[in-house]
Amino acid sequence: MKWEDNRRSSNIEDRRDETQSFGSRTNAGSILSLLPIIKTLLGTTIGRVILVIGVVLYFGFGINPLAFLEGGHTTQTSEQKVINKQQDDKQAVFVSVVLAQTEDIWKEVLKKNGLKYSDAKLVLFRGGVKSSCGFASSQVGPFYCPIDKKVYLDLSFFDELAKKYKAPGEFAQAYVVAHEIGHHVQNLLGILNKIQAEKQALSTKEQNALQVKVELQADCYAGIWAYYSKTKFGSIEEGDLEAGLRAASAIGDDTLQKQAQGYVVPDSFTHGSSKDRMEALKKGFYSGDLKTCSIN
Structure with missing residues (x-):
């Protein structure tokens, strides 16, 4: 990706130096x-x-x-990660640039559709973080909290994306950010509240199926970001989309379940299969049209 000369967002909350007890639970x-x-x-x-x-x-x-x-200390349940501060700071700048692109792009896209976009905040943290949706450790991965309208990201997830999920590269990282901002767009459009209300009368199986639609729409929205990142900012280079598709495939429910337990349980999917996630990303990327990402 080409991004170094692009605008950086001011909507970054850097909490990487704050100490959280999450991840340091007593054994x-x-x-x-x-x-x-x-x-x-x-x-x-x-x-x-x-x-x-x-x-x-x-x-x-x-x-x-x-x-x-216990004498003022807690027992560590995992080894402290050695952080390359220079690399970590570079990734933080990269995230702020991707966030800035999402801001400019979604303001334009929603305006075309007679809607208004308001910026989300993105919180960088390490280990654990307190959000308006509660405490979370980095093990849950990046997430969006609709209550405070913030995306939460531990940059160590990018290493996990490359090493554990075999999806390296800046576009794969940007796709993760764009997906979470996709949830913010859903929140602004009232989609998240509507889905949450619909879930109340459904079985667990039906709730999961509905949640899959939400996640696939966020993937499609990430594809819209990629479309404009290429056409408006010239950031997308040859091979970038393929890297994003590898990331989408690597974090598909079927792939993760097969790796974890050796078999797949479709009724328990909450994010979609690898194939569905790739198709959703491509649909947004090739159309750049909000309407193509409709849940219904």
Whole structure:
């Protein structure tokens, strides 16, 4: 991709240097060793109040109260990743450029359709993050919170995309950002609220099928971004679309399920098959038209 000379978005919240206790949960051994204390606390009114406060601290604020009982530290459940700050900062700049493109593109696309676009914020974090939708660790991957209208991204996901999912390259990374912004567009258009309301009367199987449509539409919206990124900004180069399609294929529900458990359960899909995700991305890319991405 060609992006270095393009505008950077000012809608980046950089929280990479903030310390979060998510990902540093106390292990099972530590909890078992504290069971006698917990039982004692349960036996008194004050003790139960203390336990309630502990639960609020843990789930509401991400503070591990056991750290105070264990000498002010928590047991790490995974090794600390060594971060190449120069590479990390370059990726942060790249993300801000992609975000800026989505802002310019969606303002133009929605205006053509008689609609108005308002910018989303993109939060960069490491390990874990607190959003208006709750706490999340980096293990959940990039996500969009419709409550605060923010995209959350741990840049380490790009390494995972390249190494674990075999989908390297800047276009694959940009596709991830564009997909999450696609959810923001859905939120602005009232699609997310409508789908959420429809889910209330459905079975789990039917809810999953509806969620797949939401995710495939976000993929299609990512394709619209790619269309304009090529025609408006000249950022898309030969081979970039193929890289995006590899990423879409690598994170298809069928591919992930087969890798994890050796078999596929279509009724449990929530994002779509590899084939469907690739088709959705291509549909947006070759049309550049909002109407081609309709869920209905």
